[in-house]
Each structure stands twice: as C-alpha cells, then as structure tokens.
Amino acid sequence: MSAGKDVRGDRSAAGPPQPFFHSRWVPAPAHVRDLGPDVGLPAGFRAAGVACGIKPSGNPDLGLLVCDSPNPVSAARFADTGTPAAPVLLSRERCTLSALRVVLANSGCANAATGRRGLEDATKTQGAAAIAVGAQPEEVLVGSTGGISDYLPVENMLRGILDARGSLRREGDADFQYAIQTTDAFEKRANLEVELTSGVVRLSAQCKGAGMISPRFATMLCFAQTDAALAPETAELLLGVCLKRSFDRCTVDGQLSTNDTAVLMCSGESGVALAPESEDELRFGDAFDALMRQLAILMVADGEGARRIGRVVVRGGHQPTVEIAARAVANSPLVKTALHGGDPNWGRVVQAVGGALGGGGLNRAPLAMDISLENTQVCSASVAVPYDEAALTRAIGRPEVEYEIVLPGEGAETEVFFSDLSHEYVTINADYTT
Amino acid sequence: MSAGKDVRGDRSAAGPPQPFFHSRWVPAPAHVRDLGPDVGLPAGFRAAGVACGIKPSGNPDLGLLVCDSPNPVSAARFADTGTPAAPVLLSRERCTLSALRVVLANSGCANAATGRRGLEDATKTQGAAAIAVGAQPEEVLVGSTGGISDYLPVENMLRGILDARGSLRREGDADFQYAIQTTDAFEKRANLEVELTSGVVRLSAQCKGAGMISPRFATMLCFAQTDAALAPETAELLLGVCLKRSFDRCTVDGQLSTNDTAVLMCSGESGVALAPESEDELRFGDAFDALMRQLAILMVADGEGARRIGRVVVRGGHQPTVEIAARAVANSPLVKTALHGGDPNWGRVVQAVGGALGGGGLNRAPLAMDISLENTQVCSASVAVPYDEAALTRAIGRPEVEYEIVLPGEGAETEVFFSDLSHEYVTINADYTT
Numbered sequence: 001m002s003a004g005k006d007v008r009g010d011r012s013a014a015g016p017p018q019p020f021f022h023s024r025w026v027p028a029p030a031h032v033r034d035l036g037p038d039v040g041l042p043a044g045f046r047a048a049g050v051a052c053g054i055k056p057s058g059n060p061d062l063g064l065l066v067c068d069s070p071n072p073v074s075a076a077r078f079a080d081t082g083t084p085a086a087p088v089l090l091s092r093e094r095c096t097l098s099a100l101r102v103v104l105a106n107s108g109c110a111n112a113a114t115g116r117r118g119l120e121d122a123t124k125t126q127g128a129a130a131i132a133v134g135a136q137p138e139e140v141l142v143g144s145t146g147g148i149s150d151y152l153p154v155e156n157m158l159r160g161i162l163d164a165r166g167s168l169r170r171e172g173d174a175d176f177q178y179a180i181q182t183t184d185a186f187e188k189r190a191n192l193e194v195e196l197t198s199g200v201v202r203l204s205a206q207c208k209g210a211g212m213i214s215p216r217f218a219t220m221l222c223f224a225q226t227d228a229a230l231a232p233e234t235a236e237l238l239l240g241v242c243l244k245r246s247f248d249r250c251t252v253d254g255q256l257s258t259n260d261t262a263v264l265m266c267s268g269e270s271g272v273a274l275a276p277e278s279e280d281e282l283r284f285g286d287a288f289d290a291l292m293r294q295l296a297i298l299m300v301a302d303g304e305g306a307r308r309i310g311r312v313v314v315r316g317g318h319q320p321t322v323e324i325a326a327r328a329v330a331n332s333p334l335v336k337t338a339l340h341g342g343d344p345n346w347g348r349v350v351q352a353v354g355g356a357l358g359g360g361g362l363n364r365a366p367l368a369m370d371i372s373l374e375n376t377q378v379c380s381a382s383v384a385v386p387y388d389e390a391a392l393t394r395a396i397g398r399p400e401v402e403y404e405i406v407l408p409g410e411g412a413e414t415e416v417f418f419s420d421l422s423h424e425y426v427t428i429n430a431d432y433t434t
Numbered sequence: 435m436s437a438g439k440d441v442r443g444d445r446s447a448a449g450p451p452q453p454f455f456h457s458r459w460v461p462a463p464a465h466v467r468d469l470g471p472d473v474g475l476p477a478g479f480r481a482a483g484v485a486c487g488i489k490p491s492g493n494p495d496l497g498l499l500v501c502d503s504p505n506p507v508s509a510a511r512f513a514d515t516g517t518p519a520a521p522v523l524l525s526r527e528r529c530t531l532s533a534l535r536v537v538l539a540n541s542g543c544a545n546a547a548t549g550r551r552g553l554e555d556a557t558k559t560q561g562a563a564a565i566a567v568g569a570q571p572e573e574v575l576v577g578s579t580g581g582i583s584d585y586l587p588v589e590n591m592l593r594g595i596l597d598a599r600g601s602l603r604r605e606g607d608a609d610f611q612y613a614i615q616t617t618d619a620f621e622k623r624a625n626l627e628v629e630l631t632s633g634v635v636r637l638s639a640q641c642k643g644a645g646m647i648s649p650r651f652a653t654m655l656c657f658a659q660t661d662a663a664l665a666p667e668t669a670e671l672l673l674g675v676c677l678k679r680s681f682d683r684c685t686v687d688g689q690l691s692t693n694d695t696a697v698l699m700c701s702g703e704s705g706v707a708l709a710p711e712s713e714d715e716l717r718f719g720d721a722f723d724a725l726m727r728q729l730a731i732l733m734v735a736d737g738e739g740a741r742r743i744g745r746v747v748v749r750g751g752h753q754p755t756v757e758i759a760a761r762a763v764a765n766s767p768l769v770k771t772a773l774h775g776g777d778p779n780w781g782r783v784v785q786a787v788g789g790a791l792g793g794g795g796l797n798r799a800p801l802a803m804d805i806s807l808e809n810t811q812v813c814s815a816s817v818a819v820p821y822d823e824a825a826l827t828r829a830i831g832r833p834e835v836e837y838e839i840v841l842p843g844e845g846a847e848t849e850v851f852f853s854d855l856s857h858e859y860v861t862i863n864a865d866y867t868t
Contacts, residue, residue, distance in 0.1 A: 083787065084800055340860065347583045350546070367517050383549030384549075425771070429767070
C-alpha cells in the first residue's frame with residue numbers, strides 16, 4: 001500500500017556554489033561578508049544530520065538543530081496550501097513559534113495525506129526530540145520533505161534523534177543541510193558576518209528545494225539562524241517581509257508543496273541587540289534580505305532539470321495585473337522551453353500575457369505591451385520592432401536571462417524568478433516507477 | 435528581424451484515426467454514422483488546400499473553403515485572449531459572423547503581434563479571397579496559425595488563393611485539413627451522417643491543434659459544415675454550448691493561443707430544416723456535441739509529445755472550486771509527468787488541488803478530498819486507503835486514464851481532458867533554433 005509516493009532519488013551532495021553572492025540580481029551589501037561553508041553556525045546553535053533509514057539509498061535523512069540560548073526568539077511561516085502536511089499542521093498549531101528552540105527535520109517522507117496517524121507520528125517524533133535535548137515539545141518545530149502519502153517510520157526516527165543528539169556541534173550545518181535534501185543537486189547554505197553599528201553578528205541559513213516550487217511564499221524548507229538578539233516582533237517582521245521578496249517570487253514548476261516551512265531563529269549570544277526601527281535593524285534587514293534572495297535564486301537554479309534562470313519584471317498601472325502577467329510568463333511551459341533552448345521567442349511572452357489577462361470581448365482593445373529581453377526591446381505596443389538578432393541570441397544563451405514587460409499605466413511592479421523546462425525535469429518526474 | 439517566431443516544423447500528414455468515435459468518453463449516438471474520411475463535404479461545400487510558400491518545408495499552407503448555398507448560415511467563436519491576432523480581430527469585428535460564406539485559413543504564420551500592418555495584410559487576403567470566389571469581404575472569415583510576430587507573405591497568399599480557387603471541390607476537405615496543420619501528428623477530421631426524424635443530413639469538420647492548447651473555449655482552428663438548414667440563432671446556440679463541452683474542457687499545456695477560431699457553417703442544401711426546440715434540433719445537437727468532443731479529445735491525444743490522455747472529473751458543492759481544482763490537476767506538470775510515466779502518483783493530485791485552492795490560515799481545516807484513479811479509490815478524506823497496487827499500475831498504463839476527485843458538498847461537477855508531459859514536448863518546443 002505504498003504506491004502513490006514520490007520516491008525521488010538523491011541527486012548529489014555537491015557543496016554550495018562559491019562565492020555565495022553570485023547572481024547579478026542580488027548585490028551583496030557592503031557590510032556583509034561571506035565566511036564560506038566551513039565556519040560553522042552562529043554562537044548558540046548546534047546541528048547534526050544522520051542517516052536513520054528513511055531513504056532507501058541509506059543517505060542522511062534526519063536533521064536536528066538546537067538553540068542553546070536561555071531566551072531564544074524565532075518566527076516561522078508555512079505553505080498556504082489547502083492540504084498541509086502533518087508536520088505543518090502540528091508546528092503551526094502546537095508550537096510556540098516566537099520562541100522555538102529546536103528544529104527536527106527529515107527527508108525521504110513528507111508525512112502528507114496521512115491523516116490522524118500522520119499527526120500522531122509527527123507528535124511522537126516532536127516529543128522524542130524534546131526529551132532528547134531537554135526542551136518542551138512546543139519548542140520543537142518539525143519539518144518533513146519527500147514522498148506524499150507515506151507514513152513516517154517512527155522507530156527509525158526515534159533512533160535517528162538519539163544518534164543526532166550525540167553528533168550535535170557548531171559545525172554541524174553541512175550535515176544538517178545534507179540530511180534535509182531530496183532532489184537538490186547542490187547545497188543551498190550560507191554563513192555570513194554582518195557588521196552593525198553596535199557590533200558584528202553572524203547569520204546562517206540552510207535551505208532545500210528543487211521541485212514543487214511555486215510563488216506563494218515559503219515553498220521549501222529554509223532554516224536561518226543568527227546570534228543577534230531580536231525582539232519577537234522584529235523577527236516576525238523581518239521573516240515576513242524578506243520571504244515576500246525572495247521565496248514568494250520563485251517558481252520552478254508552479255506547484256505549491258504541502259510541506260513548506262521557513263524559520264528564523266535568534267540566539268542573542270553575540271550580545272548585540274537590534275533595537276526596533278534602528279539603523280542596525282535596517283542593516284541586519286538588508287543582510288537577511290540578500291541572504292533570502294540569493295537562497296531563493298539558488299533554489300530556482302537548482303530547479304529540477306534547470307540549466308538557466310529567468311527573471312521577469314512586469315511594470316504597469318495595476319498590481320494584480322502585473323502579478324498575474326509575471327506568474328503567467330514564469331509558469332508558461334512555452335516560455336520555459338524557449339528559455340531552455342536559448343531561443344529569444346518573445347511571441348510566447350505575448351501569448352502568455354494575453355492568455356492570462358484575457359480578452360473581454362469586442363469592446364476592448366488588444367493589450368499594448370512593450371517587451372525587452374536582456375535590455376533589448378523586441379516589441380513595442382505588442383508589435384515587433386527591429387533588433388540585432390545575433391546579439392540577442394548570444395545574450396539569451398547566458399545562465400541568467402531577464403525579461404521586462406511594460407503594461408499600460410504606472411506605479412505597479414513585480415518580479416518572478418523562474419527556471420527553464422528541460423528533458424531532465426521530465427526524466428526526474430516521469431521516468432521512475434514506484 | 436524575424437527572430438521570435440515559432441518556427442515549428444510539420445510533423446506528419448497521417449490520416450485521421452479510425453474509427454472516428456473511439457474514445458470511451460464519447461459514445462457515438464445511435465443515429466450518427468461515421469462515413470469515413472473519403473466521402474467529401476456536405477452538399478453545398480467545396481474546399482481546397484495548396485502550398486504557396488509560407489512554410490519553408492514547401493508543405494501545403496493555404497486552405498480555402500466555400501459554401502455555395504444562396505443563404506448560408508453560420509456562427510463563430512474566437513480566443514478570449516488579451517492579445518488576439520490580426521485575423522481574429524478582423525474576423526470578429528468586420529465579418530457577418532451569422533452568414534459566412536468563405537473560410538481562408540493559412541498555416542506557417544499566425545499574423546500575431548503584427549499591429550496595423552498585420553491588420554492590413556489580413557484585410558488584403560480577405561478581399562482577394564472574396565473577389566476570387568465572388569463573395570463580399572465581410573462573408574470571408576480569415577484564420578491563421580503558425581509563428582507569432584511574423585508578417586504574412588501577402589503576395590504568396592494572393593497567388594495561393596487563385597491556385598486554391600482552381601482546386602475547389604467537394605472532396606477537398608483532406609487537402610484543406612492538411613493545409614491548416616502545424617505540429618499536428620495526424621488529421622483531426624470527420625464526415626458524419628445524422629439521421630433526423632425529417633430526413634438525413636451530413637456533418638463534417640476539420641480541426642488543427644497540438645500546442646498552445648488551454649481550457650478557454652476554441653483554442654485551435656476548427657471548421658464544421660452541415661447541409662442541414664439552421665436558423666442563425668440555432669447555429670449560435672449549438673456552437674456555443676458544444677464548444678463549452680469540448681474544446682473548452684481541454685488542455686495540452688495550459689497556454690491560450692492568440693489565434694483560436696471555431697466556425698459552424700450551414701448550407702441548408704439537404705432541404706432538411708431544424709425547427710427550434712424540435713426533436714431534430716436535439717438529435718442534431720447530440721451529433722454535433724459528439725463530433726466536437728471527439729475532435730477535442732483527438733486534439734489532446736495529439737498534444738505535442740503526448741502519448742496518453744487523462745480525464746479529471748471533479749465533484750463538489752461549489753462550481754468555481756471544482757473548476758479551479760480540475761484545471762490545477764490538468765495543468766500540473768507533476769501530474770502530467772506522472773501520467774506520462776504510467777505512475778499512480780495520487781499524492782501529486784492532493785498537492786495540486788491543495789495548492790490551487792489555498793490554505794486560509796489557522797482557522798481552516800485541511801481539505802478533505804476523495805480520489806479515485808480508474809475507479810479505484812486511493813484516498814479518502816485526503817488520507818491513503820489500501821488498494822491493489824499492481825492492478826492500479828496496469829490500469830494507469832492504458833491510453834486513457836480517468837481521475838475522479840470528490841470535494842465536500844454536492845451539486846457542482848466539471849471535467850477537463852489533458853495530455854501528459856513528455857520529453858518530446860520539450861524537444862518540440864526547445865530544441866530548435868530560429
């Protein structure tokens with residue numbers, strides 16, 4: 001009775017791309033320094049990743065992350081889906097989300113579409129993690145990723161929790177990252193140093209996600225830690241705002257997951273406090289924003305089968321309209337296959353926007369839109385304009401491709417990052433059997 | 435300055451599948467007989483298809499269809515897109531859609547995103563066709579399909595129109611069909627005989643479409659002819675209702691075209707008239723409904739790269755909700771790749787519906803849905819139930835696969851037909867260069 005699961009193999013455990021800030025769309029703030037993958041977590045955090053037999057491959061599949069601070073502060077967000085997985089339901093309804101101390105995350109099983117038993121299983125593992133590290137159950141956020149409809153192997157997880165407890169260490173973030181990956185081709189992880197006016201703080205994050213990625217915030221697992229001291233309201237505000245500018249602006253396949261979870265945890269162990277509405281809050285916010293945006297772009301770059309990233313920027317007079325247009329382009333299989341083929345096929349952009357915004361019958365004039373690819377205008381008021389085809393084809397073959405669409409009116413603007421659609425996406429998602 | 439076009443090669447000119455009514459989802463009415471591909475058009479119609487050099491391949495690319503009746507009756511529908519192509523704009527705004535006499539259709543160039551010049555070009559070809567066959571310009575519907583942003587080669591078309599005029603004949607429907615195809619792998623065409631209480635009439639149709647196919651009515655070119663005599667209101671009603679139950683219920687890639695056009699033309703030459711609200715109107719309506727539904731399913735079966743058709747039926751208490759859920763499943767790349775791989779991966783159905791219908795936050799309970807694949811229930815109230823995995827996997831490997839989703843409540847129901855997502859879709863849409 002295990003059919004229907006999403007048994008995706010592990011793809012690789014390659015290290016994170018270096019340097020961390022490498023997208024032209026995310027300039028690193030001057031007061032932020034990339035410390036590289038090996039410096040370990042901010043003060044007050046320890047992590048571990050172990051294999052406990054959830055994945056048939058025997059690869060690591062259970063991650064544990066603990067904040068040792070006496071007064072941890074946190075904030076969390078979850079997928080806005082009608083079919084949330086058990087760990088999402090349990091975490092959002094039973095946890096003290098502003099004071100989380102522990103993250104227990106597993107790959108290889110999403111614990112989704114598992115009903116009452118799924119909730120009981122998640123509760124058991126939450127309780128075991130709490131006992132293992134000396135926390136309260138409501139301080140333990142649980143996150144799962146993997147195949148939908150399988151039950152958690154609870155006994156394996158209980159053994160894995162004890163095993164992971166014995167391995168917790170400041171430098172455990174790489175192991176933790178590896179243990180939460182599924183079809184990820186490389187790590188999405190960073191360790192930053194942020195210079196504030198009142199001192200220097202650390203900021204780290206580990207993130208997984210490659211398929212079932214759609215623009216409606218979290219859309220993955222993302223765990224961020226800092227040793228700065230933040231008020232709960234500040235953590236809440238920062239996480240909310242920065243998710244809207246990062247993971248909320250991404251799509252691989254337009255498919256919202258059942259399990260998405262994003263958490264910011266603050267130990268305060270640096271002794272540097274962020275006063276609300278201070279310059280340091282802004283500086284820290286800039287750093288967190290750049291971190292989340294670069295992680296989100298990494299997730300798109302690691303979209304299943306992806307070899308190119310597109311960014312579509314839409315400007316116009318009406319926010320809902322630019323939003324619909326941007327997502328229509330970013331999720332169009334015709335635009336995505338053209339991006340894959342390195343083809344400046346802007347007719348498909350016209351078609352996608354026209355189809356999404358609809359007609360309105362005889363009394364409405366056709367949509368007049370300007371389109372530029374890589375700063376070369378190809379279309380004015382929905383009509384072709386001359387351009388240097390060879391130069392554009394060269395530009396469109398690079399790893400990051402920008403599409404700009406201008407609709408009538410002014411004042412509204414949005415962006416969506418998206419991956420191309422390739423043979424490998426089909427292979428990953430079709431060519432295996434359960 | 436020709437980049438951006440959608441230069442898709444011809445795929446094939448294979449004949450239509452036989453017998454015409456072969457889908458289990460379209461039972462042929464007892465009073466309808468399939469006459470096969472070679473009997474020619476209903477009385478009062480002639481057609482031709484010629485090559486005039488629009489397609490680089492030299493394949494046929496211009497079709498002409500004429501109704502010789504003194505009092506033709508017709509109805510037409512067009513894509514509800516914000517970016518209609520020039521032929522759509524011209525036809526819907528300048529034609530007498532209830533009394534069309536001529537169809538001029540070309541493949542190899544969509545005449546879309548071509549602005550004022552595109553309208554002028556379409557008008558020139560419309561006028562030439564009118565002169566060539568002795569009709570008024572407003573009696574000539576023009577339809578184009580092919581690459582977006584290219585201008586029509588008007589001189590070629592004028593030569594092609596004269597050439598086609600010389601070839602017009604009752605048996606010209608196969609040539610006409612061939613001339614309007616693009617990436618179609620086989621003909622979508624039928625010649626039916628319909629037994630009414632007051633006599634026997636003929637009903638034929640030719641249709642093209644394989645990509646840029648989405649549920650919002652027409653989504654292709656479809657031309658239907660009958661020698662029955664219909665009142666304009668009857669033709670209008672029948673076309674509207676039957677499109678809603680056929681092409682409106684289809685998706686290949688969720689992409690609405692700029693050029694979709696569907697036309698029903700009635701010569702009245704059989705001498706059999708359909709009285710409004712008569713039994714014969716019902717009988718003819720049943721036949722037209724079956725014709726349109728089977729053509730729509732053929733179009734999905736010929737979806738770019740498709741090897742399987744899915745039908746998702748959603749029942750529940752709220753029409754907009756079942757509609758959103760059905761389209762979310764039919765357009766989900768994860769569901770479509772699972773269908774391609776013959777994988778009974780119903781977790782992706784849960785995810786697609788949950789993602790589309792959204793969460794609503796803490797106060798809303800998770801969506802409870804029942805899911806059956808090929809009449810085997812796999813999930814009750816969003817929780818897995820036991821089933822015979824081997825039997826289901828066998829069932830799911832057949833050419834037509836049915837998904838049934840039951841949401842809370844009663845009274846609303848919808849269906850969408852969809853193709854799988856394959857490597858070949860990516861090849862067709864990515865692996866060529868302009």
